[in-house]
Amino acid sequence: MAGLDQEQRTRISKVLEYIEHHLDQTLSLEYLAKLSTYSQSHFHRLFTEMAGETPADYVKRLRLEKAAHDLIYEPNLSVTEIGLQCGFSSLSYFTTAFTERYQHSPKTWREGAYLEKFPRRYLHSKKSKQFSRKEQETSPETSYTRFQWVDLTKVRTMVFPEAAIVLSHRLGAYTQDIIPTWEGIYRWAEARDLLSQHSRLMGVPRSNPYLTPPDKCRYDCCVTVPLGTTVGNDMETGTFQGGKFAVYEFDEPVGYDNRQLLIECYSELYSFWLPRSGYRYLGNPVELVQITPKAGTLDIECRITAITLPIEPK
Template sequence: MPDLDHEQRALINKVLDYIESHLDQPLTLEKLAKISTYSPSHFHRLFAERMGETPADYVKRQRLEKAAHDLIYEPKLSVTEIALRCGFSSLSYFATAFTERYSHSPRAWREGTYLEKFPRRYLHGKKSKQNSRNEQETDADKSYTRFQWVDLSKVRTEVYPEALTVLNHRFGAYTEQLEAAWERIYRWAEARDFIAPDTRLLGVPRNNPYLTPMDKCRYDCCIALPEGANVGSDAETAVIQGGKFVVYEFEEPIAYSRRDLLIECYSELYSFWLPRSGYRYLGNPVERVRITPKAGTLDLDCRITAITLPIDPK
């Protein structure tokens, strides 16, 4: 993606965050341009340069991706309710747009065609009668043993405080160039004495790679700031909400190049643990990260020590 200057990137990212948290509301070009402080025409050009798609196309894609996710993981909500909370005022338009994007109707997707993209069925998801009958016949006398990657004895819940962070964004595959993205913000914070032994390093994957094109996936490299830190206008800041999280910590921290291992763990937490836990997910996962200098070099070793999901009682 073309690189805008610092101020332009920060303002476009502000708009991206606004879109993500207001998908159920009208998101006109004029409204988004006002948030960016640019004129509609200038904002439209900068946004397209930064994101590789127009604001309208981006908003539509975000709405469809959220709907695709909610149709799987929010089985208590009707298709109409999901369409409305994702910003579609017309159910017929939602059905047409969804089918065009995912080659299946919202109802068919919910009943199991999402498995063409996802590795595992959501345990409490809607199912076709035939699939439900087959599973009952197969699993009627078996205990639940489908966890292959997650050790349930290591799954716990914790409460984390809200964190003001400085961050650096990376668009692209979650296995590529993330060390470089971490290095830029880590060295910036280190030079200002913002790094301490207990500093929280948090990676936030903002998209589901099963639903979002790889080049559109966004990852935020975040460093929690000490109280009273003066950032000024040198770096972008964002607040990571606190609250209750389910936590799965790895015995050996995982390199970003082994994203396949994380995907397997995420899949089992979402598909198997979550529906039987009494909780529902609230938003983007947050990955705890460890960064250590590589001996004799200027390089940093960046690894994920745990994955966490924000949760709330159902």
């Protein structure tokens, strides 16, 4: 993204945000270019440079990833309903595209084939005899029978207020390589006296690492700022919508180098807490982040203090 200036990044980011929330609608190159205010050819070039893939490939990938997720966690929706809600014009097209991507039909994926990529079964998922038998054949040493990483009794719900934010994006694996992005936005806010005891640092994973190739994963580093803050053109701004969240706070903050632990915790929240909670998920999780300058250096330490899921009643 280094080749794009701030205005270009902001415009393309708004299109990325629009796509994510309107996958059920027609998202033609002409329409997306119009949203960006660029010509189609210029928009196509900037989008591809920033996202790492063409607009058409990006839209199709997000639709398939959302469908793969919803087939697991939305058991009350039919395969056809999920395909249509993810923007596929027909069940046949949805089935063909999904099977090409995941080597299983949507029906087979829902019935348990997703376990080839996911570590554990969703409590309320539809379960076929084929995959029930496969699980029974798994040795006791490798089978998963109970939660291991999250004390589900400590999950609580909180309402976060809407807030103005400044943010920076990162494209790539969810590892310690995110820290330089955090350092950039943290130092920017610090130099402008925008950090206070009321500031909230939030990391937003935009992708599911079980479904998205590491080099295509998006992560937003966000800092809340007072409403009405004048930022100028050197930093992207946005709005954190707030709402009700399920919150799991770690006893000890977790570093970005321990992403596998974080993934396991998310998996347990989705697979065990969510189906019995009376809630459904609404979108991307949010990670609450703690940044601590390292004494005697210019380095910072970034750790995640809690993971949260936006929710609403079923």
